[in-house]
Amino acid sequence: MDTLIVGAGFAGATCARRLADAGHPVRVIDKRPHIAGNAYDRPNEHGLLVHEYGPHIFHTNSDKVVDFLSRFTAWRPYEHRVLAVPDAASGEAYPMPINRRTINALYGLDLDEAGVAAFLERVREPREPLRSSEDVVLNSVGRDLCERFFRGYTRKQWGLDLAELSAGVAARIPTRCNDDDRYFTDRFQAMPQDGYTRMFARLLDHPRIQVETGVAYDPARHAAERLIFTGPIDEYYGHRHGRLPYRSLRFEHEHRTDCDRFQPVGTVNYPNDHAYTRITEFKHLTGQVHGGTALVREYPCDDGEPYYPIPRPANEALFKRYQALAEAETQVHFIGRLAQYRYYNMDQVVAAALALCERLLQPSAAALEAA
Incomplete structure (x- = not known):
């Protein structure tokens, strides 16, 4: 057939x-x-590999998926890390998802894991059942952390308030009491050695x-x-x-020649300031060595190619x-x-x-x- x-x-x-x-x-x-769809990547005019449609970080717990894709690519181990800047005026950046380091730095505390768990238990607003993303966030981290890190980002990303989104959206982002600052915790985290487009070409x-x-x-x-x-x-x-x-995105790519590293991690979120939600620096993802660096800013919007249901x-x-x-x-x-x-x-x-x-x-x- x-x-x-x-x-x-x-x-x-x-x-x-x-x-x-x-x-x-x-x-x-x-x-x-x-x-390669939205995973399409290409060298920019300076030879740096960039993801045309925003960062794509591969992670999975499925051996079957890894075995299948590994027929078409070698892998570069990579664990994605994200910082969030809740107040652009101060410029202070905190690990995201929220963990022990986030809590201690934000509130000037020195809590151990048990102390963080107790802190979150004190500030959380119990919700039952968890119908919306607002329910999930308030039930997990309480109102102050919700306003600093989640509500503004959600309004930009989805054009909706947390209370208007299904619970599963916020449930994708964990809260940790330890110092694990990896964005994902899957067993397999890596990037295609030669990029996604090369992998698709072989596929x-x-x-x-x-x-x-x-x-x-x-x-x-x-x-x-x-x-x-x-x-x-x-x-x-x-x-x-x-x-x-569907929610769409507009991407603003930039190549910088005045520095070889723009930010300390792959992605920095801006939940409350600027029209963009985040900036990604591709050299963190690809491991390329280059005198300059390539960035992309993401601007969520209603019109354009559909990206997110x-x-x-x-x-x-x-x-x-x-x-x-x-x-x-x-x-x-x-x-x-x-x-x-x-x-x-x-x-x-x-x-x-x-x-x-x-x-x-x-x-x-x-x-x-x-x-």
Whole structure:
């Protein structure tokens, strides 16, 4: 069976390779002029590798995902660290997620782990049930830390207050009583040695895979026995039930020649000041040695390419109407952050794509056994 895959990001490329390895011809199209989706990276005019669509930090606890992607890249170990500057006037930066060092530095204390746990227990505002992200944050760290680190950042990032977002958004950010300042704690944390685009090029390098970039999906022109769609599900159905809300981003890239290191960690958040949410310096991520340095500032916005499904109950209810349409399809399959309206990490997208292909290949395996 020939397969058309719309989108050459993690979901589409993973499906393409898995199906091609199983003997199926695959055609991949993407409306952008490049492969790798939002993970696309490129050398800037000074030779520094930059992530065109903001930082992509790979981390996972899935051996299956690591084993699959390791066929196409070597890895550079990297543990991401983030600082937050709640008051730009003071310029003081604190570890994020909140940990013992954050609490002690912010309040001039000298607490041990037990002391931090007791402090948080005193300041937290118990909430039950945890329906919104505001409930999650107040239940965990209380009002002052919420206002300093979370509420302003959320308003910029999502265009909504914490109280308007589902609980799962804030639940992604832990609070720690020890000094662990890593943003992620997954067993595997690393960056593709040669960058994401090189990894995708190897992933899609197969005689049964045909890739076309700069090609938008047109159902009248792109017929196939089987379709795997990784774009916005509401777009596929012509927005017949209304548009699903997505949050977009605008990126401001900058190359600095006046310094070789701009900030002490990969990403610095600005929860309450400036129109941007964060600044990322790529040399921390890539390990490149260079006389200058490359930065990107992120400005969340409503209009533009869809990046984030907006997790709130009304949006989930609207998605369910599109999901019902999708479940009635027999040869059209929806996979990925936009198609499934889920706030997936990269490894979760790969895992979901591999699982979809296993389901699609089961009939083929059964047919081979019968033969």
